[in-house]
Amino acid sequence: MSSAISAPIAYGYLRVGTDGTGEQVRRLEDGIRAYAEHRGLALRGIYRETGSGLRLDRMASTVQGAGATHVILPSLEQITNHLAIQAAVIALLHVVGARLHLLDRAREVGHG
Structure with a gap:
């Protein structure tokens, strides 16, 4: 039986406007990928909000749905x-039990 601990699941989130380039x-x-890797998080995906x-x-x-805690x-x-x-957004993520990480501040926000 393996005693390996799996990495916490993370999900990235972006707003993609019509003025943004590929x-x-x-x-x-x-x-987002580099941050997750550096923090030892298993990045399950990156959601792109459009419109x-x-x-x-x-x-x-x-x-x-992703079971993400970050x-x-x-x-x-x-x-x-x-x-x-x-x-x-901060309150919502707290309610669903997810810690918020901000790349521009390279830190977690609002979750004890």
Whole structure:
């Protein structure tokens, strides 16, 4: 019987606007992958939110469906500039039991 401990599951999350280039998206995704690897997290996937508006219900169901306990974002500003919505994202991830990691700050946010 193996006593190996599996790596915590992480999920990346990006907002992809119509003004973003493929190269910009690739750089953000590469940053998420490198961060997960450096932190010893098993990156299950990267969700790309497109269109107008932020779908917090989709974010929650994607994170829960993947069994992720960590979510990696390039920055809160990358998904929204609205402070109230940024606070809602932090609260939502706390409710679903996921720790938030921000690449622009290279740290975890809002989860004890």
